[in-house]
Amino acid sequence: KKNLIEVKNLKKHFKVGRNQILKAVDGISFAIKEGETLGLVGESGCGKSTTGRTLIRLYDATDGEVIFDGMNVHKLNKKEMKNFAKETQMIFQDPYASLNPRMTVGDIIGEGMDIHNLRKGKERMKRIYELLETVGLNREHASRFPHEFSGGQRQRIGIARALSVEPKFIVCDEPISALDVSIQAQVVNLLEDLQKEMGLTYLFIAHDLSMVKHISDRIAVMYLGAIMELTSSNDLYNEPLHPYTQALLSAIPIADPEASKGRKRIILEGDVPSPINPPEGCKFQNRCKYAKDICRQKAPELREVKPGHYVACHLVE
Ligand code: SF4
Ligand code: MG
Secondary structure (H helix, E strand, O other): OOEEEEEEEEEEEEEEEEEEEEEEEEEEEEEEEEOOOEEEOOOOOOOHHHHHHOOOOOOOOOOOEEEOOEEEEEHHHHHHHHHHHEEEEEEEOOOOOOOOOOOHHHHHHHHHHHHOOOOOHHHHHHHHHHHHHHOOOOOHHHHHHHHHHHHHHHHHEEEHHHHHOOOOEEEEEEEOOOHHHHHHHHHHEEEEEEEEHHEEEEEEEEEEEEHHHHHOOEEEEEOOOOEEEEEHHHHHHOOOOHHHHHHHOOOOOOOOOOOOOOOOOOOOOOOOOOOOOOOOOOOOOOHHOOOHHHHHHHOOOOOOEEEEEEEEOOOOO
């Protein structure tokens, strides 16, 4: 399958205070194939959300490129940008904060169609009803307000809103993190069904590897604005090569005692350094028990060490 998105050495830096620079995303490269789900995992503050937002140009890039369907996203003119905004949508972490409390559910879902001049009057209403049913709600819900719904239902409304403009690509920014555990699987299943039906491509952001395992075809592990490892979901779980991935994985409880044999919990010492003055060389060096001189001198590049398996670590052959 062809790549829908290619990200090349993307950087997003923010000015903070007088003359300090926060390097939220600091030179990342990867691609997402059409119809694929790429999981993006890392602790809070590692740059995952900023990556998602910069990919669909909710933020302008500081440097580097995003190519979407052959278009250079950060060079689009106004008219191209409007079309791009229709093809790329976002589902937010907090289903309570992301829906306008003064709008009816119908108008929340219909707003994108209005902005993009897609459907009017009866056709618009018909489409809103269809979308409500698609996400497991019903047409009576169109005249109600967000506060009348549970967290899981609100996330379904957020999904219907994203689908209303028939996007190709959706950034799912921790869409299940704020939901009850009992509801999480339902929302993940819904996203998977919709993907199959509509051929959608996802970037699925999460802070915990256990949340992305089932939905992701491939997973990228992010740390302090950089990608540490990127490979298929299976490879990442069965054969993690980066010391940081190994530590993240070791923290996931395993129900099956057979599978957890020989697996020890790795406790990471130290804190994540500030993205304002990230260390030279490998960004993980102060927490890595394998760190050597070279790790402090030179940043390891994300290299393909086996077909399709990318790692940024000097130690991995
Ligand atoms: Fe550890 Fe060095 Fe590898 Fe970084 S490059 S993860 S410090 S061994
Ligand atoms: Mg976030």
